[in-house]
Amino acid sequence: xxxxxxxxxxxxxxxxxxxxxxxxxxxxxxxxxxxxxxxxxxxxxxxxxxxxxxxxxxxxxxxxxxxxxxxxxxxxxxxxxxxxxxxxxxxxxxxxxxxxxxxxxxxxxxxxxxxxxxxxxxxxxxxxxxxxxxxxxxxxxxxxxxxxxxxxxxxxxxxxxxxxxxxxxxxxxxxxxxxxxxxxxxxxxxxxxxxxxxxxxxxxxxxxxxxxxxxxxxxxxxxxxxxxxxxxxxxxxxxxxxxxxxxxxxxxxxxxxxxxxxxxxxxxxxxxxxxxxxxxxxxxxxxxxxxxxxxxxxxxxxxxxxxxxxxxxxxxxxxxxxxxxxxxxxxxxxxxxxxxxxxxxxxxxxxxxxxxxxxxxxxxxxxxxxxxxxxxxxxxxxxxxxxxxxxxxxx
Numbered sequence: 001x002x003x004x005x006x007x008x009x010x011x012x013x014x015x016x017x018x019x020x021x022x023x024x025x026x027x028x029x030x031x032x033x034x035x036x037x038x039x040x041x042x043x044x045x046x047x048x049x050x051x052x053x054x055x056x057x058x059x060x061x062x063x064x065x066x067x068x069x070x071x072x073x074x075x076x077x078x079x080x081x082x083x084x085x086x087x088x089x090x091x092x093x094x095x096x097x098x099x100x101x102x103x104x105x106x107x108x109x110x111x112x113x114x115x116x117x118x119x120x121x122x123x124x125x126x127x128x129x130x131x132x133x134x135x136x137x138x139x140x141x142x143x144x145x146x147x148x149x150x151x152x153x154x155x156x157x158x159x160x161x162x163x164x165x166x167x168x169x170x171x172x173x174x175x176x177x178x179x180x181x182x183x184x185x186x187x188x189x190x191x192x193x194x195x196x197x198x199x200x201x202x203x204x205x206x207x208x209x210x211x212x213x214x215x216x217x218x219x220x221x222x223x224x225x226x227x228x229x230x231x232x233x234x235x236x237x238x239x240x241x242x243x244x245x246x247x248x249x250x251x252x253x254x255x256x257x258x259x260x261x262x263x264x265x266x267x268x269x270x271x272x273x274x275x276x277x278x279x280x281x282x283x284x285x286x287x288x289x290x291x292x293x294x295x296x297x298x299x300x301x302x303x304x305x306x307x308x309x310x311x312x313x314x315x316x317x318x319x320x321x322x323x324x325x326x327x328x329x330x331x332x333x334x335x336x337x338x339x340x341x342x343x344x345x346x347x348x349x350x351x352x353x354x355x356x357x358x359x360x361x362x363x364x365x366x367x368x369x370x371x372x373x374x375x376x377x378x379x380x381x382x383x384x385x386x387x388x389x390x391x392x393x394x395x
Contacts (some may be wrong), residue, residue, distance in 0.1 A: 005034035005042040005057065006049070007064055014046040017053060017066065020380040022115050024055065024064035038169060039133025041073070056116070056134020058169075065115035065132060076141055083145035086112045086119075093373035103187040103196075104374040105208050111376040111384050117142070120204040122196050123187045124155035127204040128178060131164040133171060143178045156180030158198050175199065186267075190215050192238045193267045197260065202232065209387055210235060210299065212372045213335065216391065217297065218243035220333050224294035227251070229282035229320075234261030236297045236335075241270045249293070250277045251285045286323035296324045298336040303343075310342050314351055317343070321355035325363070325394060334392040337369070341386040348388045356394075367391035 009017070013028035024044060036042050036057040044052045044064055054074060055066035067082075068074055086107050090096050095104040106126065107119035116132030119142075126146050130136040143157050157179040165171040185196040189211055198205040214235055222244035228236045231250040240248050250261045258279050262272040278285065282300070298320055303313035317338060324334050338348045356363040369389030371377075377384035 005032075005036040005040055007032055007036075007042045007044045007055075007057070008049060009044070009046055009052075011047045014052060017044060017069075020069060020378075022053075022055070022066040022110055022113070022378070022381055023062055024066065026061050026063040029063060039137050041134070043073075056132055056137075058132060058134070065110075065134070067113055067115055067134075074138075076144060079138060079141040080145040080148050082112070082114060083107070083142065083149050086114075087149050089376065090374050095374055100191045101189050101211070103189060103206065103208060104211075106374070108375045109384070110378050110381045113378070118204065119146075120206070120208055122185050122198065122205065124153060125180075125182055125185050125196075125198065126150075126154060126157045127198050128157055128159045128161065129164055129204055130159075130161040131168045133165070133169050136161055136165060136171075136173075139178060147179065154179070156182045158182075160198060160204055189235070190218070190239055190242070192242050194233065194235070194238070194264050195260070195267065200256070201260075202257075207232060207235060207299075209339070209371050209375050210337075213337075213369050213389060214239045216367065216369070217295070217335060220295055220391075221245040224333075225249075225291070225329075226295040226297070227289075227293040228297045228299075229285065230298070230300045231261055231277075232257050234264045234277075236299065237261060237275070238264055238268050238270070240295070241265070241275065242268065245295075248275045250275070251280055251282050253279065253281055255279050283320055283323055286320070286327055289327060292327060292329040293332065294329050295333045296328055296335070298324055298334065300337070300339075302340045303338075310340075313340050313343055314347070317348065317351045318355050321352050322359055325356055325359040325361045328361075328394045330395060332394050333366075334394060335369075335389065336392065337387065337389040339387050341383065343388075345385070345388045349390070352390060352392075362395040364393045364395075365390055366393055 008031040010030040038059045040057045042057045053066040054068040055064040102123040106121045117135040118129040120127045159178050160175045162173050162175045196205040218239050221240040226240045226245045226248045228250045231252045237248045237250045258277045261277045265272050303316040371387040
C-alpha cells in the first residue's frame, strides 16, 4: 500500500522539506517504518508523524527523493498531470510547435518535480531514462501519461535506463520500447537535420541542452575556420557550416560519434572530405595542430560527476582551455563549457581566467551561457544548475 512505509525525520530536519527541497539525506532520518526497499514509495513525515511529502526510497546517503508535497498518494491522474505540466512549460517556451525545431527535453528530473527521470522528445519519439528505481517503477504510468498528453503525435516511447540504473543502483535491466516501435529517427534543430540513434547513442541520443548555444554559434561562424572539439554527432559543426563557416574540423575520441558526424554533415549537404572529422583526443589535437582557427568550441563531457573527482576535473578544464588559448587566432572566439554539476559557475570562470593568465592572452567575456528553458531549474533546488558556458573574445 502507498502508506506502508514511513520515513520520520529528526526534529528540525523537516525545515528543508517544508521549503520544498526534494532531497532527504540519511542523517536527517529519525525512524524508518516498514523496512522499505530501494524504489519503494515512502511517506515522509516530521518527528510528530505529520505528512510532508511522497518520495521514492534510496538506500544511500541521499535516502529519499521527494516528487510530491500533496497529501494524497500518487495515482495515474497524478502522473498524467505531472507530464501535462511539463509539456505546458515547453509549450510556453515555444518548443512544441516550432517549424525549425522538433526536439526538446520534456522532463528534467527535479526541475519538473520528477527526480531521477529524464524524458527527451525527438520528433514523435519519447526517450525515457530513469536513474532511480522509483521512477523506473512507474514507467507504465508515465507511458500512459505520455500517450494521453501527446495523442496521435506520439509515435513511440523507448526506455533507455539500463546503463543509468546499473551505474546508479546496480540493477541489471534491458532497454526496450514501452510503446510503439521505430527505426531511424530524424530531427530538425534550427532547420538543420540530424539522425538520432536512441538505441546506441550516448545519453538519450543527442545533447539537447546545447540547442540555444548552437544557435548563438551561428552568429560567429560565417566565413570562419571552426574547430569543434568533443563534437559527438556534430551538432555545433552542422550549424557552423549552415551559417556559412569557411571550414569546420570535428574532433572526438569516439569512432562511432565521428561516423555519425559525417552522416549528419552529408544529410545537410556538406562534405566531410573538406571538413575533416577526426578520431582523436581533443587535448592531443589542440597540442599537435599547426593551423590556427577563428572559432573553437570546447564542449567536453562531465569531467566530474562526484565531489571526489572535483580537483581532477578542475585540472582538466584548465588544461583544455589553456591549449585553446594557445592556438586560437588573434581576435578569435572560444565557446567553452562545463556540464559538471559539482563545478559551480564562479569556479569555472576562475579556472578559465587562470588558463588565460598562464598563456598571456587578453580575453573578454561576450556571453555567459547556461542550460535552456527545457532544462529548468527548480527554484527550491539550486543543485539543478549544471551547464555553464562562456563565449570569449581572445586578443
